[in-house]
Every structure is written in structure tokens, then in C-alpha cells.
Amino acid sequence: MAVKLESFQGRLRLRWSYQGKRYGFSLGLGDTQLGRTIAQGRVAQIETDLITGQFDETLARYRTGNNPPPPGTKITALDLFDRFMTYKLKSLDPRTIGKYRAVKGKVTALLQGEQAGIDDEIADRFRLGLGTSPRTQKEYLSLLSSCWQWGAKESLVSSDPWGEVVKRVKVPPKQRPRPFTKQEIAAITKGFRQSKHYGHYGDFVEFLFSTGCRTGEAIGLRWGHLPEDCRKVWIGESVSRGVRKPTKTNRSREFRVTDRLASMLLARRPENPQLDGLVFPAPEGGPIDDHNFRNRAWVQVLKAAGVPYRKPYNTRHTFISHAIAGGLNPMAIAQMTGHDPEVLFAHYAADIQGGLQLPDIF
Numbered sequence: 001m002a003v004k005l006e007s008f009q010g011r012l013r014l015r016w017s018y019q020g021k022r023y024g025f026s027l028g029l030g031d032t033q034l035g036r037t038i039a040q041g042r043v044a045q046i047e048t049d050l051i052t053g054q055f056d057e058t059l060a061r062y063r064t065g066n067n068p069p070p071p072g073t074k075i076t077a078l079d080l081f082d083r084f085m086t087y088k089l090k091s092l093d094p095r096t097i098g099k100y101r102a103v104k105g106k107v108t109a110l111l112q113g114e115q116a117g118i119d120d121e122i123a124d125r126f127r128l129g130l131g132t133s134p135r136t137q138k139e140y141l142s143l144l145s146s147c148w149q150w151g152a153k154e155s156l157v158s159s160d161p162w163g164e165v166v167k168r169v170k171v172p173p174k175q176r177p178r179p180f181t182k183q184e185i186a187a188i189t190k191g192f193r194q195s196k197h198y199g200h201y202g203d204f205v206e207f208l209f210s211t212g213c214r215t216g217e218a219i220g221l222r223w224g225h226l227p228e229d230c231r232k233v234w235i236g237e238s239v240s241r242g243v244r245k246p247t248k249t250n251r252s253r254e255f256r257v258t259d260r261l262a263s264m265l266l267a268r269r270p271e272n273p274q275l276d277g278l279v280f281p282a283p284e285g286g287p288i289d290d291h292n293f294r295n296r297a298w299v300q301v302l303k304a305a306g307v308p309y310r311k312p313y314n315t316r317h318t319f320i321s322h323a324i325a326g327g328l329n330p331m332a333i334a335q336m337t338g339h340d341p342e343v344l345f346a347h348y349a350a351d352i353q354g355g356l357q358l359p360d361i362f
Contacts, residue, residue, distance in 0.1 A: 002016065011029065011030060011031065012031055012035050013025065013026040016050075033242075041086045041089060042086070078107050080151050080156055081104055081147055095241065102140070103140050134169050142162075176317070185209050185318065187307055189206050195300075198301055203268060210319070211255075211257070211337075212333075212336065214313070215312055215316075217237070219239045220239035221279040222237075226269075232254055232255065232256050236251075239287045298312050319337070320333055320344070321351060324348060330345065
């Protein structure tokens, strides 16, 4: 009764036989790592139902990934989270999948055998047993709250026991990393361009500093997103862990670039570029792996340049801070960087207003 996962014309489908009858359907997923992860969840679901005699011959529950329990039965907390993961997997990027798996590990360890209809006391005991930082606790508990809210909509549980528990976690304020100074920016870009091992990333790093775009947006930039003179850049996609997706806000933006940046891009541009070709590919081709870039190239170059470490994403904070200091209109900055204006004003209010100044009382 094994369910076979097949790839047909780049799309995934399932095939199996049961009681002398053949079954199968297309999952509507591309043959990618993420697609196969989702597909394996469906395979396990069908094979379990075949063994336990709960097979749905209409295939409805397998097409949607939602397998409601038979009337009058209860499911465990782990079962509920598994169903929620199956429901969400189609829209998750690899980083988020890792977080879901981490939460599943905690549910397995701390709620083993517990029914999904847990009470506030059990939920709080789970919180105390996490053993993680307050920030991580809040992330995990918020995810569980979303899971139980979904379960309530699907009539799998009656309520969400995590909402009040999330409020009990107090996350201490975190100081925002200092933006790189102009001297540090020059030292970093020079360090990359002169590096024997990481010189390939010089233009990529300059682009990050010059535009304030998100790292994944620079990684995903294609030649089709730039005109022939490279005077404008369109940002509407992002690549993370090799997966292409819309921008974080699901909105596109376009802006003119400086003469310096246009010259750099023109120098990189092939004579007849493929429109879907990457502007900043990895040394061996394909998208840059932001994790490897940060842990190898970025760390080593900053160390050699004598610049205190801050994450590559701080190039975005640096651009915004210098743009504000230069007198650029905050709304224009928000449009160029793809920030929600309210978020930008909330995070950079003091900078926009010139910074808070104590009175001289002496």
C-alpha cells in the first residue's frame, strides 16, 4: 500500500493502489525541495489512513492537506500541529519551515500525549519548560496561538489557550545596531574588492549599501529588472535559500540610481543578457546563499578591515540612517526601501526629528 511520489512535466503527483483500485492526483506543486517536503506529508497522511482503515476514497482530504478527525474522536496537540504544518507548508519559505520544525520538537517533548484541548495551566507549564530566550518564547507561543486559532476554525479544537500565555512573556527592549559610518562603508567595500577569496562580492556589497534593499532582493535581482542603461532598478522579487518569492510586503517599487551605481551595473551587464539572468550570481553560478555569504565572506572581510561586526542586513539600516541625516524626505525613503511608512516612522522617529536632546540644566 505504498504511495508513490512522481514528477511529471516538472509537477508532482501521487499514485497508489488500494483494494484493487488505482488512485492518483496532481498536487499542484512544482518539483522543488519545498514541493517535495509538502508532498511527503501527504504521502504519510494517505499511507496512515490506508493502514488504519480511514482512507477517504473521494481524496478530498488529501487534496487540501486537511484531514478532519472522525466524529466523536479527539486529536493530540502534536496531531493538531502536524495538520497545521501541512496546511501552511505550501506558503512557507525554508527559514520559516525551520521555525515550525523547532516548535514541533518542543511540542513533542513537552506535550507528549496531551490532547489538543489543553487548558491555560498546561499552556503556561509549556511556556516555563521552553528554556529559550523571551524573544524566542514569544515567537514559539505566537505560532502555537495561530495553530490553535486555525484549529478552532476547522472545528478541531474549541478555543486557543495560548493567547493569554503569550501576553505573559515580556521581551526586553533590544538596542538597534549602530549603522556603519562612511569610513566603515569605505573600508568594507574596499576590503571585498581587494579580497583574494571574496572579491566576487564587491559589487553586491556596494549595491546593498547604495540602495538599502533587503539582502534577498539584491540576490534575486535579474537583468530584466533593469533597463539597458541601468539607470533604474525595479524591485519586486526576493530569493531566500534558493527560493524565489515576492518581496516581504508583496509590493514592487522602482527608483533611479546614482551615476556611480549605474556605471557599476553597466560594467557588469553582458552584451546580450538573459532577462532572467541574475545580476549578482554566486561565484559558482546560481543565487547567492545569504547564510554562507554572512558566515564566511562577510565575517572575514569585516574582521580583516577592523570593522566591528554587524549583520549584512545592517546595510539597510545604514542606508536609511544616512539618507535621513542627508535630509531626504522620509516618505521617499520608505518608497525606495519598500518600508511601510508607519513602520519606518516608528523605528526612525528620533532620527527623523533630529534626535532627542537633553536640556542643559547647569
